[in-house]
Amino acid sequence: MTATLSKTRLEFIEAGGRLWQLLGLPRSTGQIYGLLHLSPKPLSLDEIAALLSISKASASTGTRQLISWQAIRQVWVQGDRRDYFESVADLREVLRTAYHTFFKPKMEKTEDRLELLLATLEAEHKSGDITKDEYDFCAKRLGGIASLQDKLTKVLPLAEKFL
Amino acid sequence: MTATLSKTRLEFIEAGGRLWQLLGLPRSTGQIYGLLHLSPKPLSLDEIAALLSISKASASTGTRQLISWQAIRQVWVQGDRRDYFESVADLREVLRTAYHTFFKPKMEKTEDRLELLLATLEAEHKSGDITKDEYDFCAKRLGGIASLQDKLTKVLPLAEKFL
DNA sequence: CAATTCGTTCAATTACAATTGAACGAATTA
DNA sequence: TAATTCGTTCAATTGTAATTGAACGAATTG
CATH class of the missing domain: 1.10.10.10 (Winged helix-like DNA-binding domain superfamily/Winged helix DNA-binding domain)
Known part of the structure; x- marks a missing residue:
């Protein structure tokens, strides 16, 4: 057939x-x-x-x-x-589970990774492996990423309500 | 060096x-x-x-x-x-342009494609190529996609304001 | 209980995208 | 103007993910 x-x-x-x-x-x-x-x-x-x-x-x-x-x-x-x-x-349902099984775990992993990275940076700073300037610059950039990451995790689940 | x-x-x-x-x-x-x-x-x-x-x-x-x-x-x-x-x-700037150069065009393309698909469906219906039931079913499903698509295009740009 | 039917797994293949070396034109320098 | 330096392009290679055929175990059927 x-x-x-x-x-x-x-x-x-x-x-x-x-x-x-x-x-x-x-x-x-x-x-x-x-x-x-x-x-x-x-x-x-x-x-x-x-x-x-x-x-x-x-x-x-x-x-x-x-x-x-x-x-x-x-x-x-x-x-x-x-x-x-x-x-x-219901496609909204599909989207919702996609968020929870895809994005959310990845976001959390990124969060952890950022923490580790900041710790590494602190360590390098204390042991004098990097200059004060490099430390400040990297800290600022990493902070910016963390901030955006934080906001995204708060906004995205909220957006779901509007669909 | x-x-x-x-x-x-x-x-x-x-x-x-x-x-x-x-x-x-x-x-x-x-x-x-x-x-x-x-x-x-x-x-x-x-x-x-x-x-x-x-x-x-x-x-x-x-x-x-x-x-x-x-x-x-x-x-x-x-x-x-x-x-x-x-x-x-500014990573928000990067996100914003990513939205405009990536997602938005793709969304619009999807929108157009959906229109075409609905037209094709209508044509098939009128010419009797498909049964009434199949027509109704497909129309419903395509409508559901269009609705979600529509809401997404409205919500996503709005989310930007919260970052 | 032999013969099908069904779904899954896995090694091998295929298809695709990323990466590179080499060649090139344009701009700069000696 | 000959020799470098720089960035880009492109054919060829490499690496990676998708796809498949064949083999398998479990369940079903005659």
Whole structure:
């Protein structure tokens, strides 16, 4: 069986693939999401692979990625032992979990790293490895980054409320 | 002459490289920015290449990228015909131009693409290529995307004010 | 219980982007 | 004007991530 897709859905998949790609995520993963998001009914792994002309292996890894980001979910169709997938309809939900699983952890890591960096700088200052001028300059720049970082962590979660 | 960098600056460069990398930008470009941002004085292309142990070609393309994003600027040192570079101190400024040169155009492109997609869908509907149900479903999903897209374009520029 | 069906894993391949060396033109210097 | 110096470009290389085919275990079916 060679199911075909409407032009709209084909173009949407194409667009989804490119959009995700420029966010640094694999194109095929974006295509899977695009396919599912415009699909009225859940699709199986084999259907996904066939419709997108990708290997089943890619379909498998792609769906697992999307599930880990909670962009799609697995659904069970009674009387069928295959796995079926459907997209999470509410995109705001997807954005929210993306923030919590992607950005937030990264922000926190950056915060820690900055702390360490400031400590290193202090140490270098005390032991006389760097001049007072270099110390002052670096401290100022690092402070600027910390300040922005701080504000971002406060503003971003707030922005969510407006969506 | 083999100038050396303080530990702080080395680690900062390292961190900058990785940070930019996970935003999908070339590591070496991030390293150049890190180097310049903690450098009290402007640096020439050769200095950048030497300090980071990268080729001059990479330094050249990297700096040009950073300039196009207005993350660094070119400064002239009198009596020296070489190009010197320094980072833009105010990171909010960098963020702002990043928004305008990166995200905004992409958002607009997405908007246009959505319009086209909706038109295609209408056409398919009218010509009877797709069922009423498929039309309704796709229209709903596309509408949801358009709505989110719309809100994002309104909220993001606003968030800037809080930084 | 042999034969399918299904999903996953992994080594190998492929595709893509980053990096470089070498060559070049323009500007500067001796 | 010959020799340097400087920055850029580009073909070729390198490195990295995505993709795949083949093999596998588990579950299901005849």
